[in-house]
Amino acid sequence: DGGITQSPKYLFRKEGQNVTLSCEQNLNHDAMYWYRQDPGQGLRLIYYSQIVNDFQKGDIAEGYSVSREKKESFPLTVTSAQKNPTAFYLCASSGGSYYEQYFGPGTRLTVT
Amino acid sequence: RKEVEQDPGPFNVPEGATVAFNCTYSNSASQSFFWYRQDCRKEPKLLMSVYSSGNEDGRFTAQLNRASQYISLLIRDSKLSDSATYLCVVNSRGNTPLVFGKGTRLSVIA
Numbered sequence: 001d002g003g004i005t006q007s008p009k010y011l012f013r014k015e016g017q018n019v020t021l022s023c024e025q026n027l028n029h030d031a032m033y034w035y036r037q038d039p040g041q042g043l044r045l046i047y048y049s050q051i052v053n054d055f056q057k058g059d060i061a062e063g064y065s066v067s068r069e070k071k072e073s074f075p076l077t078v079t080s081a082q083k084n085p086t087a088f089y090l091c092a093s094s095g096g097s098y099y100e101q102y103f104g105p106g107t108r109l110t111v112t
Numbered sequence: 113r114k115e116v117e118q119d120p121g122p123f124n125v126p127e128g129a130t131v132a133f134n135c136t137y138s139n140s141a142s143q144s145f146f147w148y149r150q151d152c153r154k155e156p157k158l159l160m161s162v163y164s165s166g167n168e169d170g171r172f173t174a175q176l177n178r179a180s181q182y183i184s185l186l187i188r189d190s191k192l193s194d195s196a197t198y199l200c201v202v203n204s205r206g207n208t209p210l211v212f213g214k215g216t217r218l219s220v221i222a
Contacts, residue, residue, distance in 0.1 A: 094210075096204070098146075098161050099203050099206060100158050100210075
């Protein structure tokens with residue numbers, strides 16, 4: 001089945017620790033994206049990548065880092081510099097005719 | 113002015129009702145338009161693309177008015193399962209990030 005996978009579904013970390021969220025797609029899409037969603041809020045773009053080995057900051061990149069070494073994979077690291085890391089993190093990819101995006105199931109990160 | 117604006121709702125409607133959501137966008141160069149649906153604590157899912165001539169998919173009809181920079185979604189014969197947040201989404205250029213509205217919440221009541 002083609003799609004986007006994110007793991008784990010739930011993640012708990014202590015404050016001060018870096019944590020890496022996984023995102024893999026087998027849709028052969030060139031572009032991939034990371035969003036953050038807080039309760040009752042809209043999506044906010046963290047980073048995106050339109051091609052392997054290249055990525056751009058989104059609206060709220062501070063405290064996050066990414067890599068894009070393979071077309072299929074776009075991991076997100078939430079660093080200890082991110083002040084409020086607890087949130088729902090969504091990965092997406094696009095490459096269809098109208099550039100619609102498809103989302104993975106998300107990772108719910110809780111930092112205490 | 114926000115790039116994509118939607119009425120946050122909530123819209124509370126009885127089963128079987130017809131409900132319409134509107135959305136305005138600020139970038140006149142926008143090229144692609146979509147409606148996504150997001151259930152509580154789940155990822156957004158593409159509901160339908162919006163074409164210039166308007167399009168219909170079962171009980172759902174989407175319209176685009178480029179002159180007024182306005183998109184609409186009409187849901188006929190609402191079902192309980194239609195309860196969700198509906199996101200208006202716009203693409204300005206190619207494979208650049210989509211711009212998401214904050215969503216309109218719909219509750220269909222028995």
